[in-house]
Amino acid sequence: MKEIHYLRCRECGKKFANAPLSFCEECFAPLEVSYDYEALRRLANRDALRDRAFNMWRYSEFLPLPDSFVPTHAIGGTPLVKSRKFAERVGVKNLYFKNDAVCFPTLSFKDRVVATALVAARRFGFDTIGCSSTGNLANAVAAQGTQQGFETCVFVPADLEPVKILNSAVYGARIVRINGNYDHVNRLCTQIADKFRWGLVNVNLRPYYAEGSKTHGFEIAEQLGWELPDNVVVPMAGGSLIGKIAKAFCELAHLGWVEPKQVKFFGAQATGCSPIADGVKRNLARFQPQKPNTIARSLAIGNPADGPFALRLIRESGGWAEDLSDPEIIDAIKLLAETEGIFGETAGGVTAGVAAKLVEQGRIGRDETTVVCITGNGLKTIDAIAADFPVQDAIEPRLEAFETLLEQHLQRIASAQTEETHA
Amino acid sequence: MAITIEIPTAFRRFTEGAPKIDSGALTVAEALNDLTAKYPALSRHVRDEQGQIRQFLNVYLNEDDIRFLDGESSPLKDGDRVLLVPSIAGG
Numbered sequence: 001m002k003e004i005h006y007l008r009c010r011e012c013g014k015k016f017a018n019a020p021l022s023f024c025e026e027c028f029a030p031l032e033v034s035y036d037y038e039a040l041r042r043l044a045n046r047d048a049l050r051d052r053a054f055n056m057w058r059y060s061e062f063l064p065l066p067d068s069f070v071p072t073h074a075i076g077g078t079p080l081v082k083s084r085k086f087a088e089r090v091g092v093k094n095l096y097f098k099n100d101a102v103c104f105p106t107l108s109f110k111d112r113v114v115a116t117a118l119v120a121a122r123r124f125g126f127d128t129i130g131c132s133s134t135g136n137l138a139n140a141v142a143a144q145g146t147q148q149g150f151e152t153c154v155f156v157p158a159d160l161e162p163v164k165i166l167n168s169a170v171y172g173a174r175i176v177r178i179n180g181n182y183d184h185v186n187r188l189c190t191q192i193a194d195k196f197r198w199g200l201v202n203v204n205l206r207p208y209y210a211e212g213s214k215t216h217g218f219e220i221a222e223q224l225g226w227e228l229p230d231n232v233v234v235p236m237a238g239g240s241l242i243g244k245i246a247k248a249f250c251e252l253a254h255l256g257w258v259e260p261k262q263v264k265f266f267g268a269q270a271t272g273c274s275p276i277a278d279g280v281k282r283n284l285a286r287f288q289p290q291k292p293n294t295i296a297r298s299l300a301i302g303n304p305a306d307g308p309f310a311l312r313l314i315r316e317s318g319g320w321a322e323d324l325s326d327p328e329i330i331d332a333i334k335l336l337a338e339t340e341g342i343f344g345e346t347a348g349g350v351t352a353g354v355a356a357k358l359v360e361q362g363r364i365g366r367d368e369t370t371v372v373c374i375t376g377n378g379l380k381t382i383d384a385i386a387a388d389f390p391v392q393d394a395i396e397p398r399l400e401a402f403e404t405l406l407e408q409h410l411q412r413i414a415s416a417q418t419e420e421t422h423a
Numbered sequence: 424m425a426i427t428i429e430i431p432t433a434f435r436r437f438t439e440g441a442p443k444i445d446s447g448a449l450t451v452a453e454a455l456n457d458l459t460a461k462y463p464a465l466s467r468h469v470r471d472e473q474g475q476i477r478q479f480l481n482v483y484l485n486e487d488d489i490r491f492l493d494g495e496s497s498p499l500k501d502g503d504r505v506l507l508v509p510s511i512a513g514g
Contacts, residue, residue: 011479023510025433028468028479030510183511184486190508194432203512286478289490303488305512308478 004043005064007207008034010309018064020124020199022206030305033064033207037254046226046257053077055104056112056215062251063215064208065119073144075115076215078103080223080371085339090356094369096229097336097352098220100376101344106143106167107377108136108298108345109241113212114144117201120208121150126199130154132189133202134182134237134298135164136345136376141201142173153198155185161297161383181292183303202238206305213241217248220371221258228253228261230368231319233355235347235375236267236276237299239310245373246313266363267314267321268354270294270329270346273302277321279311287311295326295384296346298376320363324353330385332356333378343378351375424449426503428458433509437465451484452495454505469507481508 007016011029023030044061052058056076060069079099087095100109114137121129128151131141138154145152152173156165157180168175178185186203193203201209221228228249234242242265253260269277272294279287287307292300304310314321324332329346332353337343344352355372358364378385395401429443438444444461448454455476459466471477482489483506489497499505 022512023433023479026468028433028477028509030479030512180486183488186511187481187483187508190512191431206512289488291491303481303511305510 002039003066004036004039005033006035007031018123020120020126020204022204031207033211035062035251037251040251041255044255049222056115056212056219059215059218062218062248063116064211065116066123069119073105073115075104075111076100076219078219080220081340081342083340086336086352089335089339090359092359092364092366092368092370094367095355096220096224096369096371097340097342098216098223098371098373099342100216101342101348101374101378106136106139107380108140109213109216109373109375110137110140111144112215113137113209114140114201116212117199117205117209118144118148118150120205121199121201122148124199124205126197127151128153128196129199129201129205130189131201131203132156132182132186134300135160135167135380136298137202138168138173138175139164139380142168142171146171146173150199155189155192157182157185157297161381163380163382164297167380182301183289183292186301186303210240210244213244214248214251216241216373217245218252220245221249221252224369224371226252226258227369228258228263229371230261231264231266231358231364231370233266233268233351233358233364233370233372235299235351235373236269236310236321237301237304237347239267239276239304239306241373241375242267243306243309243313246317263317264319265314265317266319266354266358267310268351269321269323270296270299270350271323271325272296273300274321274323275302276304276307276310276314277323279307280314280321284311294329294346295381296329296350297381298345298347299350320358320361322354322357322361324350324357328353330388333385334388336374337378342374344374345376345378345381346384347376348374348378424501426454426499426501426505428454428505429507430458431507431509434465434468434507437468438462449499450495451482451489451497451499451505454499455482455495479510481511482506483508 009024054077055074057071083095130153158177273292289303329349333349
């Protein structure tokens with residue numbers, strides 16, 4: 001069957017045949033995958049999904065895949081958790097967490113994008129694949145790349161959390177640590193992709209990679225009973241995911257799978273790296289790049305590739321962007337864990353905390369349906385909160401010792417309550 | 424005094440394949456002007472209709488994005504490298 005996807009410039013609209021190419025040769029703006037939507041309408045059928053497993057491949061028609069593609073791994077298909085206690089705490093009725101902290105195989109939404117990027121890498125005949133990464137992407141590339149038999153090499157900032165480096169090394173991927181921040185790593189990778197015949201998933205394979213993010217959005221719509229939410233709160237690093245969720249919603253509406261709706265898109269960043277949120281708040285025509293300084297390393301991209309598009313989408317949708325200080329991020333991680341049993345990484349703290357802030361500001365209505373995207377697992381960023389949970393003294397394995405401990409605990413609670421009453 | 428302007432592959436179809444040029448420019452703006460004076464076909468790819476550097480073209484002076492320095496007014500010294508990177512990707 002004739003391929004229905006191709007590359008298209010996001011600025012000037014020029015079309016390109018499928019190739020490992022990430023920017024327009026005319027205006028140098030990023031390319032994205034587009035589709036012959038009339039053909040897609042004939043090809044895709046919502047009822048057919050009934051017989052498919054709940055993972056990202058159930059939306060295959062909407063992804064840049066060859067006809068011969070056979071999925072091997074159940075990637076995606078993560079829970080949409082209806083919030084009770086967190087929602088009650090912030091004072092809203094219909095709040096959901098889309099929980100990619102439990103995405104297979106490496107516990108972040110990056111598993112989705114790597115899955116579509118590696119299909120493209122295979123198609124274009126690359127032997128060696130890699131990425132520039134703040135950590136989660138390196139984990140996902142390492143796991144899927146080596147498993148699929150590619151030579152795999154990931155580039156990360158030298159000061160990345162040791163856990164994230166280990167989580168790439170264990171799969172047998174080669175790791176290149178760079179003295180510099182993510183933006184330095186990224187620039188180097190752009191030069192590497194220019195010189196070597198390597199498939200760097202978020203550089204020369206970026207249009208195919210980014211399409212995988214749409215499945216996060218498709219799942220949200222399906223899990224809401226084929227309805228779109230009123231609001232989505234999305235973490236922003238490179239600014240791609242927020243646009244791809246919007247694209248997923250548009251495609252579903254265009255094909256008549258959901259009722260069209262003006263969904264408000266809200267972007268979440270850490271104050272220590274908030275070029276897009278800053279652009280929204282100061283109503284800038286172009287965002288100003290920043291030098292990142294935040295515990296939310298996975299969001300620490302000071303020069304976001306899709307920043308201009310994220311800025312535009314947030315404005316046009318009627319949404320907003322907010323940011324959170326490092327202490328606020330830690331508080332939000334704890335609140336999410338205590339109220340919903342979800343241990344999100346620092347970026348998860350950012351979105352949860354920003355969602356609470358937006359409700360407080362009145363930007364998210366109390367009766368509206370809101371989805372908050374949790375994109376990575378807290379086990380990957382334990383360094384950020386370890387100091388808040390000091391190791392406690394051990395007790396002897398005797399019942400008396402436990403009773404003494406319990407008594408001390410109850411006394412502490414009682415004195416805390418007394419202090420509260422007097423305060 | 425000489426500085427080098429490094430040209431990415433995507434631009435080389437406008438530079439007769441040259442990967443870099445030398446220049447005696449004293450600022451980043453002068454360096455870009457030298458480049459586009461030598462290869463006029465490159466002009467519209469470097470600057471937009473308002474004369475601003477295109478939004479998706481990133482200009483670096485050695486290791487730094489010029490937006491962290493003095494932008495196009497950033498002064499150059501002997502041996503500096505000006506690097507053009509189209510549409511930074513990543514994320």
